[in-house]
Amino acid sequence: MKAWRNESSFPLAICAILAFLMTTLLVADDPVTLQHERMVADQIESRGIRNPDILRVMRSTPRHLFVPTNVRSMAYEDRPLPIGYRATISQPYIVALMTELLAPAKKHRVLEIGTGSGYQAAILGQLAAEVYTVEIVPELARSAAKTLRELGYTNITVRQGDGYKGWPERAPFDGIMVTAAPPELPEALITQLSRGGRLVAPIGSVWDQELIVIEKKADGTIKRRSVCPVSFVPMKPAGR
Numbered sequence: 001m002k003a004w005r006n007e008s009s010f011p012l013a014i015c016a017i018l019a020f021l022m023t024t025l026l027v028a029d030d031p032v033t034l035q036h037e038r039m040v041a042d043q044i045e046s047r048g049i050r051n052p053d054i055l056r057v058m059r060s061t062p063r064h065l066f067v068p069t070n071v072r073s074m075a076y077e078d079r080p081l082p083i084g085y086r087a088t089i090s091q092p093y094i095v096a097l098m099t100e101l102l103a104p105a106k107k108h109r110v111l112e113i114g115t116g117s118g119y120q121a122a123i124l125g126q127l128a129a130e131v132y133t134v135e136i137v138p139e140l141a142r143s144a145a146k147t148l149r150e151l152g153y154t155n156i157t158v159r160q161g162d163g164y165k166g167w168p169e170r171a172p173f174d175g176i177m178v179t180a181a182p183p184e185l186p187e188a189l190i191t192q193l194s195r196g197g198r199l200v201a202p203i204g205s206v207w208d209q210e211l212i213v214i215e216k217k218a219d220g221t222i223k224r225r226s227v228c229p230v231s232f233v234p235m236k237p238a239g240r
């Protein structure tokens with residue numbers, strides 16, 4: 001009597017089951033994977049971010065590879081982290097919230113001001129067609145470009161320069177995200193926003209900032225709303 005219709009498939013089935021069990025155990029045992037999963041569930045989903053595409057990229061982007069080795073063990077914690085040169089990588093929830101407010105789409109061209117570690121650019125790059133990102137500190141621009149290249153993000157271009165000027169050669173942008181806080185919204189960025197486009201930025205002084213969303217309507221008029229208080233590193237004035 002045959003329990004298996006095709007006897008040769010028995011060892012194969014056993015191998016497949018063993019491989020599945022080993023992969024499951026390895027993933028469950030990997031502390032980074034566990035912390036990463038928890039970050040999305042406890043910090044992002046639980047605070048109301050529901051967009052499945054944003055949750056997916058927040059789950060799959062290796063945040064620990066964007067931070068210096070001395071803070072790597074804290075990469076998935078509910079906080080911003082220092083990345084050198086008085087810059088910080090934003091708290092994961094703030095990255096997700098700003099991404100949701102910007103609402104990037106697969107056909108969009110997006111500008112980011114304040115590349116920092118390159119992490120926010122990596123998130124945007126997976127949701128938009130092209131990302132252009134400007135960083136004023138040469139060392140950060142260089143290391144972010146290297147990280148993004150090594151991780152295979154091919155649609156993100158990093159430039160060292162002054163974010164107050166935007167990136168006129170690549171304008172207009174469907175979305176602009178500013179990740180350092182200027183005291184007021186730079187005029188050049190509003191000019192470089194396309195009609196129907198959105199801009200998300202922290203605006204204010206070191207102690208008193210609010211996250212704002214600007215929408216440029218089809219007729220060119222600007223609608224501005226405030227979302228919540230935030231705390232970002234100040235945007236360095238031009239020429240400093």
Ligand code: SAH
Nearest residue numbers: 087089114116117120136163179180235236
């Ligand atoms: N988005 C980053 C975090 C940005 S922190 C990330 O995902 O890691 C803010 C960054 O803005 C810092 O790296 C800082 O050097 C940069 N910055 C400050 N003033 C700037 C300016 N005028 N133009 C461009 N970048 C600026």
